[in-house]
Amino acid sequence: MVSAIRTFSILFVMVFSPLSLGAPIDSLSFETQSEEDRFKRLIEEIRCVKCQNTSIAGSNADLARDHRIKVYEMIGQGKTDTEIREWFVVRYGDFVLYRPKVDSRTWLLWGLPLLLVPIGAVLLVLQIRRQRAAAIDEVEEESALSDEEQKKLDEALK
């Protein structure tokens, strides 16, 4: 048990330490914990426009740093999350958000899973019913007596 825990903790450190070492560090201080939480959430949601495949939280690019500082400043100025996201969208387009807004162009993207889940559920129920019916038929067929068996039985009961 002890060795299992040890192995696990070593693995844990090995797996996660490169992430923490690679993450960029800015020395920013926040008034409240909720402001810090908002900052961390927002920078995960905003794409680095320089490197494109990471958020500004995960990027070491110079421009990503400027963008993190911009988010920090806007939080300090009392801007809402929506206003901060809008600041980025106005400049760089919807592409800059990792969680696209729901609008006339994105409703299918957001709605399709909601649509597919009930369809899948109906198909699943139908399939289960069909299999169950087939299984019952099979059992009835097997347990039913053949003509010969029936004849024997009738004779025996005479």
Added chain:
Amino acid sequence: MASRSRALLPITVIVLLFVLLYMGLYLNPRHESDDSPMIGRMAPEFGLQELLVPGESFSRADLNGQVSLLNVWATWCPSCRAEHDVLMRLAATGEVKIFSINWKDREESGGSRTAAIRWLERLGNPYDKTGDDGDNIAGLEWAVTGAPETFLLDVEGRICERITGPLNDLKSPNPDNSQEVKNNVGNILKTIRKMRAADGKCLPKGE
């Protein structure tokens, strides 16, 4: 027969998925900057110190009154060095005013203000005015994503085009390379001449 068609369905689905994967591998993964939301908008307000003339400024108002180019450059940017010669030749034609933003030329990015001044003194100055934007203040308003980057502006200071990457003045840009065609100075000058013929306004899309 029924069992065969039942087996065919998953195989068809898998083949289709592979076709999609194959097509996906050949798509350009980079977001095309041509559809930047900045295009068609009025240039943002900004005010910067002129890099070479102490006490003078370069601001939004300078963009009014003529078709112009606004070039974003930095001394730490190798492709800006190659582009500089192209800009010198373009400026020599006298066909268009070229403004510039010297972007993020600070020690933390591997440049400096003095390096920027020396660059223009040594290599020549193709710009009518250059704003010192070492701290990326105007850069954020213009939504600059990298250097070099060039904006084509109309007579009222509206953004007609955003051109990312270095400009070139190749006699015959490779037609298969859309960036080389778009960034070609000859093609840009053609657009500018058409704009002048249309009251200096941005051309309608697709022209």
